[in-house]
Amino acid sequence: EAGVTQFPSHSVIEKGQTVTLRCDPISGHDNLYWYRRVMGKEIKFLLHFVKESKQDESGMPNNRFLAERTGGTYSTLKVQPAELEDSGVYFCASSGRRGASGNTIYFGEGSWLTVV
């Protein structure tokens, strides 16, 4: 069974440009999450999809970030325009049991974003 896959694995863009990160969750997982870790800081929650609906987007830093999950399958996270402080690792994760607390959350390998 394929795990959570993310693309691209690494991206270097200039300040002001746009980047789109993609995440394919484990097949059948309704819950999809985005997290990020900026340099030297802890991993922080960005948002949570249940199927195609945003369940919780309280961690999104500002309106330069847009997440979508059309059709309830893969998700994209767009940063537009990118700023230097957006550099870091963006993790996608998924889990299968809707609403359940304590269920195992499976993470992808992360997308490394560098804004120069």
Next chain:
Amino acid sequence: AQSVTQLDSQVPVFEEAPVELRCNYSSSVSVYLFWYVQYPNQGLQLLLKYLSGSTLVESINGFEAEFNKSQTSFHLRKPSVHISDTAEYFCAVSLMIYNQGGKLIFGQGTELSVKP
């Protein structure tokens, strides 16, 4: 607000020595507790978790963690480490609230470096 503190950012240790990675949390509601591990060039993997029951939980590769409610701690231990345990370890909590199970709150991470 909830928070997780990993008291050591880096832990160097010799092979076959015991190790303890410390984790304390703060929360006004009950939480589930997790340890994740990130090996070099890989994604986050669940190492072990505490949901309920016995306060001592074990992983398949010899790690164990004990939930101490009075001290709000969830320290990770291994009696004898291997070179292959070199990785970054993350302690995390999630709230025992419906639909909040995927919102993990992470500590800052501890880099375990095992030397021959």
